[in-house]
Amino acid sequence: MTVSPDRKSEDTAPDPAAGALPRHVALIMDGNGRWATARGLPRTEGHRHGLEALRRTIRHAVKTGIRYLTIYSFSSENWSRPQPEVSFLMGLLRRFVQRDLTEIHNANVRIKVIGDRLTLEPGIRALLVEAEELTRNNTGMTLVVAFNYGSRDEIARSVRQLAEEVAAGRLAPEDIDEDAIASRLDTAGIPDPDLIIRTSGELRLSNFLMWQAAYSEFHFSPVHWPDFDEAAFDLALSDFMGRERRFGGLTAKAL
Ligand code: IPE
Numbered sequence: 001m002t003v004s005p006d007r008k009s010e011d012t013a014p015d016p017a018a019g020a021l022p023r024h025v026a027l028i029m030d031g032n033g034r035w036a037t038a039r040g041l042p043r044t045e046g047h048r049h050g051l052e053a054l055r056r057t058i059r060h061a062v063k064t065g066i067r068y069l070t071i072y073s074f075s076s077e078n079w080s081r082p083q084p085e086v087s088f089l090m091g092l093l094r095r096f097v098q099r100d101l102t103e104i105h106n107a108n109v110r111i112k113v114i115g116d117r118l119t120l121e122p123g124i125r126a127l128l129v130e131a132e133e134l135t136r137n138n139t140g141m142t143l144v145v146a147f148n149y150g151s152r153d154e155i156a157r158s159v160r161q162l163a164e165e166v167a168a169g170r171l172a173p174e175d176i177d178e179d180a181i182a183s184r185l186d187t188a189g190i191p192d193p194d195l196i197i198r199t200s201g202e203l204r205l206s207n208f209l210m211w212q213a214a215y216s217e218f219h220f221s222p223v224h225w226p227d228f229d230e231a232a233f234d235l236a237l238s239d240f241m242g243r244e245r246r247f248g249g250l251t252a253k254a255l
């Protein structure tokens with residue numbers, strides 16, 4: 001894997017210029033179950049192949065020079081799936097961290113986990129902390145793992161924290177502004193996603209990064225996640241690079 005330049009100087013940089021690569025790509029990795037069902041396989045096989053697609057995608061993102069890659073791995077609503085599938089997905093996360101952490105670390109990738117950790121089993125929580133600790137000083141791409149993540153839950157936790165600070169007299173209600181909320185989200189310090197890719201043809205957010213997606217561009221790929229490859233990723237990137245982002249203002253040519 002190639003190592004990208006240092007991150008520190010660009011965290012506060014303006015959003016990517018027109019025609020530039022997205023700085024932050026967020027992925028809704030969807031369609032594992034349908035991929036498997038179409039092949040007469042159990043859904044878990046789809047998840048297993050989905051892990052291969054994830055490895056491929058991380059390598060490609062690093063090589064391409066993406067600075068932040070967020071992956072939606074398990075939502076706060078995915079607990080409602082049958083228990084064996086939930087267990088399989090928990091096992092897959094363990095396997096991912098145990099088998100891939102060294103390669104990820106060697107590629108100078110920093111891992112950051114978002115989502116509610118408190119309700120996860122202690123063994124998984126410890127693995128996530130280990131992954132973050134080992135990679136915390138890496139200066140290449142940041143891999144944001146959304147696990148047990150739900151946007152409404154994240155916002156509710158942030159608001160609860162604000163309320164506690166007000167109740168303790170550490171914060172005045174009039175100081176609660178957009179930055180105060182954003183800085184208490186799990187994604188504090190991470191720039192908003194420039195591009196959100198969802199595979200498998202569904203056209204929805206499913207409780208993913210709703211605050212952060214205010215001005216994200218969307219790319220919907222018909223490909224089921226296990227089949228997502230470098231070409232499908234590049235297609236999403238070139239789609240993004242052809243977009244005109246206005247952030248509520250006017251473009252230079254309209255002025
Ligand atoms: C995405 O694939 C993986 C997770 C949500 C964990 P799905 O399991 O949602 O696959 P489909 O959408 O049922 O095909």
Ligand code: IPE
Pocket residue numbers: 028029030031072073074075078202204206
């Ligand atoms: C979103 O996919 C969650 C992840 C990819 C982890 P889902 O498959 O859970 O979303 P819905 O249920 O189709 O909206």
Ligand code: MG
Pocket residue numbers: 030031032
């Ligand atoms: Mg799905």
